[in-house]
Amino acid sequence: MNSLRELTRDAVLRFGPYAFHPGQRLILEGDRPLRMGGRALDILQVLVERAGDVVSKDELIARVWPTSVVEEINLRVHIAALRRALCDGQNGERYIVNIPQRGYSFIALVQRTLEDTPVFIDCVHSPQHNLPARLTPVTGRDSIVGSIVRQLPVRRFMTLVGPAGIGKTTVALRVAELLLQHYQDGVWLIDLASINDPSQVVDHLANTLQFDTDLTSRHALLVLDNCEHVLERCRTLVDDWLASAPRLSVLATSREPLLALDETVLRLPPLAVPPASALYSVAEAMGYPAVQLFVSRARARQQGFSLREQDLKAVRDICRRLDGLPLAIELAAAQIDALALVGLQAQLDNCFQLLTQGRRTAVPRHQTLEAALDWSYERLSPLEQMVLQHLAVFKMGFTLDAAIGVISCAVLPPMHLLAMVERLARKSLLSVEQVNGTPRYRFLNTTRAYALEKLESSGHLRALELSHAQYNRRARWISGVQLPAELIE
Incomplete structure (x- = not known):
């Protein structure tokens, strides 16, 4: 049963059919609270308080994420969530507009009032999910993450495809994080790697979800991770879900497409490696995601590591010979303290030796490149x-x-x-x-x-x-x- 919260006397910002209570972190449409995440509410408060002005993207990010370094995609996703929640653009109503090259502006008329009577509402629950905590930033995937975030609620079924170690799970989880506020019944990760028998998939699903497996009326996102060894069962389930549950979305990861109806397949590319022409400037080389990932993981392993101009050729060679594969780059950078750059570069002459180096904290199939490839080869x-x-x-x-x-x-x-x-x-x-x-x-x-x-x-x-x-x-x-x-x- 939902608990009740009393809203104390406070300023209220009114626009259209909405009443925004900044002090209570609440926005009402009539008596109905809108489901909206904390960051979206922060952005709304900045825009509404500056109604009529253009607020730059840099200022919004600085106000909403004052102690964090975040990608611009975060801002765009939360702006899109705000627009959906406010039905912006429907029935002729406009609230938030993008001013090209400048930022965003709240264009609706805003009235500030003072409420004398307490308001009682049902508490708005935090988003439901079972996503793991992300310990490191996602590098070089802003464009594809943003594309999936925009398309998935409309297309409903998308599959990320690529080889072992390309980062399919990383991208899927980042998309799931950014869509948490959109799905009323939550975002749920179903990792199928531990399932050996296709007949176990439904039971595993039931044990993972925090509601019954009748998905007909659910507004939820299911992330089906590692589908390649149970393709036929996943294909049948997804076909059934899309036909019977019109508000359900599915994001799958697999080393090959499911070949299901209405499947949108996105092949995940490697991280971009700098060309030889970029070897004369550290700043230019750091504009390439493969180098960014290598440097960030090397710094985590070796305190004080910094990329110098004399290192650029070696780092580019390492990233190129590892094909811009994120898992391979991470595993290579983890050896920086033991081998240094020259030793690491030399070890790539025996690439198979690198395959067997690993990290104990990862799931078994990602502890080494050899384990990741074993997963595919054995099937x-x-x-x-x-x-x-x-x-x-x-x-x-x-x-x-x-x-x-x-x-x-x-x-x-x-x-x-x-x-x-x-x-x-x-x-x-x-x-x-x-x-x-x-x-x-x-x-x-x-x-x-x-x-x-x-x-x-x-x-x-x-x-x-x-x-x-x-x-x-x-x-x-x-x-x-x-x-x-x-x-x-």
């Missing part, structure tokens, strides 16, 4: 595992013709091989891009190091290297010119 069929190993013989990108020419055999006839390569790409173990209309596939360096170790352990590495060399010689002879190996592969 492949034996034939998919064999193809992944054999493709590791390619040091650079390769075409389907090259894959057929090097590793096709009686066990892997061309059509089967083509299907396997496409499946590995769908599972985010290979990336694919179009070059002059021809798809080219490549490994992340860390994934290739993992697969190459498996290939060497299988005893087939030497035979594949010979086949690869023979294919390159044939390709050069047919072309009649001395082509670089990467263009042949």
Whole structure:
């Protein structure tokens, strides 16, 4: 049963059908309290008290987050939440407008009154959720986080897809944090990594949610994390939910799409690495998220660490050879106190050694890169595992013709091989891009190091290297010119 709170005599700011009680942190529409988060109320108070003026984004952030460094996306999300709560733009009513290049302005007429009679209201509950506390800032993901925050309440079902260690869970949790105030029945994280049997998914869901699993009338966001090993069950559930629960939203993370109805798939890219031209300025290099992440994690590990101009080449090389993969960069930076930059850079010559370095505080599948890749590898069929190993013989990108020419055999006839390569790409173990209309596939360096170790352990590495060399010689002879190996592969 809701408790009651008495509002004492205080100034009230009135606009449209709303009464804002700043001292009581409350906004009423008639007698009905609006559900609104603390930051949104702080922003509203600043704007209403300065009604008619333009308040800059920097001033709003300084007023609302005086002791924190926050991304501008935070402000935009809370402004959007305010507009939704106030039905801004509906029935001709406007309250908050964006003034391009300047800031925001509250344009409605505001009347200040003094209330003599106490007002009794039901207490507005804090947002319901089971999200873990975030211990570190999210680096380099403002754009994609903002895009998902804007789209998800409308599209209702989105899936973040990418390889192990790319940061899918990090991005999903950040989106969930920013949407806490939007969903009346809460935001709920359902981590499916511990589920081995698809039949356990519904029971796990019931144990996680703090309400019954009849979602028909719920206005909630479900974050389904790590769906790749229970894809079919998740696909069936999401299809049912979207058909029967019109106010439910689902954000999934997976190493491959669910292929459900109305699914919006977003492939999460690596963090941007600076080009060679950015190696002459620390400030310019620090504008790239991969470097920002490396430096922030190095500082957490080594007190007093600072990036110097003479360090830029080494840091860029580390981030580039780790493909801008957040988990790999974090694990590498964690070794800065033991190896220093030069030692860390040298260790990347044996990339597999880096795969086995880890952190004990993470969930098991993220303690090391090897564990993260094991999670994907162990869920492949034996034939998919064999193809992944054999493709590791390619040091650079390769075409389907090259894959057929090097590793096709009686066990892997061309059509089967083509299907396997496409499946590995769908599972985010290979990336694919179009070059002059021809798809080219490549490994992340860390994934290739993992697969190459498996290939060497299988005893087939030497035979594949010979086949690869023979294919390159044939390709050069047919072309009649001395082509670089990467263009042949």
